[in-house]
Each structure stands twice: as C-alpha cells, then as structure tokens.
Amino acid sequence: MSEVLFLGTGNAFSPPGRMHALALIDREILIDSPPTALPQLRIAGVSPSDLNHLLFTHWHADHTFGFPFLLLDRDKMGAINGKKGPLSVHCRPGGYDVLSELCRIGFPGSLDNEIKKGVAWDHAESGHLSGTNWRFERFPVSHTPETDPHGYKLSHESGFCMVHCGDSGPCQKIEEMTQDSDVVIIEMGVPDFVNSPHHHNPTDVIEFWRRHPEVQILVTHNFSKSPNSNHGFEIPELPEEIIQLKDGDRLFVKENGSFSVNI
Ligand SMILES: [Zn+2]
Ligand SMILES: [Zn+2]
Known part of the structure; x- marks a missing residue:
C-alpha cells in the first residue's frame, strides 16, 4: 500500500490551524519544501535523510524556503540519521540556480558540497522516481509567470493516478491531465472576493467538480482556517464530495489501484 501524507494544507499565509501545503508520499517523496518543511517532517517522524526524491512545483517562498534546512540536516546529521544516497531533486531548468542561491543566502559556505554532491539534479519533464512505485510527468499551470509554475501527474504502478496542481488558477492543462486520473x-x-486568475477560489473548485464529477477532489493550500480553529477565514461550504484536507490527513492507495482518505 502507498500513502500520501498531507503535512500541511494551508496557503502562503499559513491560516490558523494549517501549516504551509506539503505532501509526503511513502515517507520518501516530498512535493515542495515550505519554510517549515523540517518541523513538518519531524511531526511525521521522518528525517530529511529518509527522503529520496523532492519535486518542485514553482519558485514561491511558501514552496521553497525550507530547502536549505533539508540540505543542512542531510549534510550535518545524515551520518547519524542513516542517509544513504543523494537526494534526487526534480525541477525545471534554472532550478539549480534558484535553489543553490537560496542555500548560499541561508547558510553561506556551509552547503556548497551538499549542493554539488548530495543532490542529483534532474530537469527531465517526466520519468520514473527510482526505487519507488511512482512515475511523474510535469506540466505547466497558470500561476505567477515569474515562478515558472508547474503541476505533476503522478502514476502508481497499480494504475492509480493523481494530479497535483501545485499552485494554479483554472487552466486547460489541468483539465487535460484530469481526464484519466483518480x-x-x-x-x-x-x-471568492479575491479576483486572481493565478489561484483557485471556492467557486472555481465547485465549477471544476461539476466538470469532473468522477474524480475525487482533495483541496489543499487552503486560505481558510482549520476546523478546530476559532479565528481566521471561515471554511467555505463545498459539495460534500469534495474533501477539504486537514493537516495530517492521509490518502491510501492499495495494490489494486483503489484509494481511500483517512481509512
Ligand atoms: Zn503557494
Ligand atoms: Zn505560488
């Protein structure tokens, strides 16, 4: 069985009760690295040394600023925590420059070796995530253009398929990728009162659900408070078929390709 653990489900403002959106697959594949990626992994009992793959969606800080902390931990604590091989970082061309600069600003001089030897940089747009049951395909989405925004289609060997939209407004490419996804x-x-083509609002999500009623929609990067918080934006009312994830929720994928959430 495979597992997607949602270590955070909040937007860039980290609303009450939600940390920045972060998904961890099978305790070894991370999608993005928000500023608090390290403590988010700690909550799950996962060490950065356990990670084998890191997929980046775009260059906004709520998706990248934790990267230097992950590398620092792998470099300085890796021997203690059982680090095996290099971390495969899958990102767009130009990602090396962005992320190595981030490391130099964060920990000047300390991560030069880890950036070069501790990371296997992969700019391919699709491929198998080595040592795992997953393949990926990267696709462009509609978000702040300067961030080179992309989403991922992730295919499991069971036949299960999921789309991770990264950070995006409605766009044709997401529609296409959704066609044969679970x-x-x-x-x-x-x-809804924020008019931004670069993000989904609740009305956009409902319209997406109407176009794709056969697909299970999991909402993350949420602007609203968590269910157990008493301040922040109220949680919008969406059709009950749409699941608004909470931090700590899990998606399970079984060998036959069926899936469940929190069960
Ligand atoms: Zn974001
Ligand atoms: Zn963004």
Whole structure:
C-alpha cells in the first residue's frame, strides 16, 4: 500500500490551524519544501535523510524556503540519521540556480558540497522516481509567470493516478491531465472576493467538480482556517464530495489501484 501524507494544507499565509501545503508520499517523496518543511517532517517522524526524491512545483517562498534546512540536516546529521544516497531533486531548468542561491543566502559556505554532491539534479519533464512505485510527468499551470509554475501527474504502478496542481488558477492543462486520473489535489489559495486568475477560489473548485464529477477532489493550500480553529477565514461550504484536507490527513492507495482518505 502507498500513502500520501498531507503535512500541511494551508496557503502562503499559513491560516490558523494549517501549516504551509506539503505532501509526503511513502515517507520518501516530498512535493515542495515550505519554510517549515523540517518541523513538518519531524511531526511525521521522518528525517530529511529518509527522503529520496523532492519535486518542485514553482519558485514561491511558501514552496521553497525550507530547502536549505533539508540540505543542512542531510549534510550535518545524515551520518547519524542513516542517509544513504543523494537526494534526487526534480525541477525545471534554472532550478539549480534558484535553489543553490537560496542555500548560499541561508547558510553561506556551509552547503556548497551538499549542493554539488548530495543532490542529483534532474530537469527531465517526466520519468520514473527510482526505487519507488511512482512515475511523474510535469506540466505547466497558470500561476505567477515569474515562478515558472508547474503541476505533476503522478502514476502508481497499480494504475492509480493523481494530479497535483501545485499552485494554479483554472487552466486547460489541468483539465487535460484530469481526464484519466483518480484524484486531483487542487489548491484553493484565495476566497471568492479575491479576483486572481493565478489561484483557485471556492467557486472555481465547485465549477471544476461539476466538470469532473468522477474524480475525487482533495483541496489543499487552503486560505481558510482549520476546523478546530476559532479565528481566521471561515471554511467555505463545498459539495460534500469534495474533501477539504486537514493537516495530517492521509490518502491510501492499495495494490489494486483503489484509494481511500483517512481509512
Ligand atoms: Zn503557494
Ligand atoms: Zn505560488
């Protein structure tokens, strides 16, 4: 069985009760690295040394600023925590420059070796995630253009398929990728009163669900408070078929390709 653990489900403002959106697959594949990626992994009992793959969606800080902390931990604590091989970082061309600069600003001089020898940089747009049951395909989405925004289609060897939209407004490419997928993880970064083509709002999510009623929609990167918080934006009312994830929720994928959430 495979597992997607949602270590955070909040947008860039980290709303009450939600940490920045972060998904961990099978305790070894991370999608993005928000500023608090390290403590988010700690909560799950996962060490950065356990990670084998890191997939980046785009260059906004709520998706990248934890990267230097992950490398620092792997470099300095790796021998203690059982680090095996290099971390495969899958990102767009130009990602090396962005992420190595981030490391130099964060920990000047300390991560030069880890950036070069501790990371296997992969700019391919699709491929097998070595040592895992997953393949990926990267596709462009509609978000702040300067961040080179992309989503991922992730295919499991069982036949299960999910789309991770990264951070995006409605766009044709997401529609295409959704066609033969079981699950779509969609960000809902802004409330309805914010007019932004670069994010989904609740109305966008409902319209997406109407176009794709056969797909399980999991909402993350949520602008609203968590269910057990008493301040922040109220949780929008969406059709009950749409699941608004909470931090700590889990998606399970079984060998036959069927899936469940929290069960
Ligand atoms: Zn974001
Ligand atoms: Zn973003």
